[in-house]
Amino acid sequence: xxxxxxxxxxxxxxxxxxxxxxxxxxxxxxxxxxxxxxxxxxxxxxxxxxxxxxxxxxxxxxxxxxxxxxxxxxxxxxxxxxxxxxxxxxxxxxxxxxxxxxxxxxxxxxxxxxxxxxxxxxxxxxxxxxxxxxxxxxxxxxxxxx
Numbered sequence: 710x711x712x713x714x715x716x717x718x719x720x721x722x723x724x725x726x727x728x729x730x731x732x733x734x735x736x737x738x739x740x741x742x743x744x745x746x747x748x749x750x751x752x753x754x755x756x757x758x759x760x761x762x763x764x765x766x767x768x769x770x771x772x773x774x775x776x777x778x779x780x781x782x783x784x785x786x787x788x789x790x791x792x793x794x795x796x797x798x799x800x801x802x803x804x805x806x807x808x809x810x811x812x813x814x815x816x817x818x819x820x821x822x823x824x825x826x827x828x829x830x831x832x833x834x835x836x837x838x839x840x841x842x843x844x845x846x847x848x849x850x851x852x853x854x855x
Contacts, residue, residue: 734773734794734796734797734799735768735826736794736797736824736825736826737766737768737773737792737794737799737822737824737829738766738767738768738773739765739766739855740763740764740765740855741762741763741764741765741766741829741853741854741855742761742762742763742853742854743761743762743763743829743851743852743853743854744759744760744761744762744851744852744853745759745760745761745762745849745850745851746758746759746849746850747759747760747847747848747849748847748848748849749837749845749846749847750845750846750847751837751839751843751844751845751846752843752845762851762853763853764853766792769791771793771794772791772792772793772794772799772802773791773792773794773799774789774790774791774792775789775790775792776788776789776790788808790806790817790820791803792820792822797823797824797825798821798822798823799821799822799823799824800819800820800821800822801817801819801820801821804817804818804819804820805817805818811840812839812840813837813838813839813840814837814838815835815836815837815847816835816836816837816838817833817834817835818834818835818836819832819833819834820832820833820834822851826855827854827855828852828853828854829851829852829853829854830850830851830852830853831849831850831851831853832848832849832850832851833847833848833849833850833851834847834848834849835847835849
């Protein structure tokens, strides 16, 4: 099912530029594992799924970065999330970001992460344009720990 391939991309992607504001914070840097719950609404069809999620964030001078190279429907994509950090909140820099995997495009409009240093929670909003030019709405919740 084409939506399965799209869901694989969602744990990865948004090609970005370096963060321009805020200060890096060790609450986010390092490895995280957990679960992502994704809801994809395409026309009148809605699908939800839960899947494992893992990320390693590296510190930048003014934020954190997560880079992933997912295999989506046999196509390698290299996508990078850059975040500015203010206190315990990391926000996607320069949204909207677009990441391509084959003919699918994901446009991330917002990603917000919160962390206490041991637990991480996130909310993702995006639109997905499929190979057959159908536009879908995506929402995702992330819960992770070190």
